[in-house]
Amino acid sequence: MNQDKHSPIQVIDRLAALLDALAAQDGGASLKILSAETGLHPSTAFRILAALIQHGFVARDETGLYLLGPHLLQLAAKVRVGLDVRALARPEMEWLRDQVGETVNLTVRQGDEMVYVERVTPNRMMRVEQLIGSRAPLHVTAVGKLMLGEAGAAATRDYAKRTRLPAYTANTRHDIKALLEDIGICSARGYALDNEEAELGVGCIGALIRDATGAAVAGLSVSAPMERRQLAWVTLVQEAARRVSARLGFAE
């Protein structure tokens, strides 16, 4: 991830090298190992590591080996997804749009909703379109249902309790049992459909995008008027999602 070895501040180059060396270890690492891997003098490495320990970026186990520290988890929890995903997904979204001739959306989960963060549209007038920034409840979108599958049954029940699963159309799954069953099917297949559940006349096919940790960080979907939607697009949606995931470092 060191795109350029030399930033304006040398210490930061050095601490980045130390953190990367730690990330590359299977377990903990000794000072001597880290010093050798980064090319830093032992006393320099020792002191930088001590500073990183102070701030929780690095920790030491009971045998004295260095490990990545818990503060990284807390900071990572605050990293906004969608930042890199959008740029990385754009080419694949355009490819997918060109294959199916329909609108392609990129969404991220925020709490109990999916947020539309990117969109590419076909060159036709009659199309489904969501404004970037608009939101949709999880249970009525293809990708939202997949996200609930990722979160598990307990989290889905909590979501249902919180939101009461409002119905948007006669097709909306507003019964927890039916929703859990649908989610189970979608999760097992690796894609989900929205059959006029959010809005009458609108059909959708969605798949998840995963990052280097395997976490589902975004959703990719094709939205079309229901009469134009083709199930043959499923493999294309999955292929585009797979490519974006690979770009994010996901390894199947």
Next chain:
Amino acid sequence: MNQDKHSPIQVIDRLAALLDALAAQDGGASLKILSAETGLHPSTAFRILAALIQHGFVARDETGLYLLGPHLLQLAAKVRVGLDVRALARPEMEWLRDQVGETVNLTVRQGDEMVYVERVTPNRMMRVEQLIGSRAPLHVTAVGKLMLGEAGAAATRDYAKRTRLPAYTANTRHDIKALLEDIGICSARGYALDNEEAELGVGCIGALIRDATGAAVAGLSVSAPMERRQLAWVTLVQEAARRVSARLGFAE
């Protein structure tokens, strides 16, 4: 998380302050905001941020606002859980052991197994005991089943395909449908039982421990000879897990 304001290296104090200021923002932050919040001169803050951007710890959005960067995610994925959890969990484990008079285990998930990372035992000879470091498949342990619930149905099916769900006793759930049903029940209840599924004669009650991000990072369980296990312990196990989770920053 700045336990001490002054580490041996000033720049590292300063970058930590900048990252924490970014973590405290709802969205992105301007240079002026960050400079004000950290007390750094604007040109100093600018240069440190530039170095952090180079290494992916910080990013900028299309409007020029600063955000926490993706490299934090990649490093966080390598943080070994169990490091802090063990020390934090120890007092609650001892409390739980004293309440129920049985062995209490702390486990973390590694791939397709739970690993025993800490254990407190009662003062009696006939007891269930697992060596620290020993491993057990997910589907035959109470906590492992909860972890599968966290991972979702698709991940559980993948696990089943990979491992083929080997049976350890006649009670083992080695059929995917039965396992998914058990997992669904456990996840919904917030605790799980192991009814002689790993080993005949051994009963277990388990609950999950969550961290500040809400992720299930460890499992807490009571293991006992089956004839001694009491369902009345469920609330105690859950209480102990709740306390450890609170210590890890989990907010219900």
Next chain:
DNA sequence: CATTACGTTTCATAATGTGAAACATGAACC
């Protein structure tokens, strides 16, 4: 006991990071 290896602390100083000033850019106002 002596040697080796590693970690930790001390210290003189080279060089690095700093804050101020200059410069660049865009928006708002007259």
Next chain:
DNA sequence: GGTTCATGTTTCACATTATGAAACGTAATG
């Protein structure tokens, strides 16, 4: 259109900081 204001970005002299080497401490081994 020109001026002012606010913010960001670059340059520069130099004080302070981070550095590498040496000394010191500790544990393990022969």
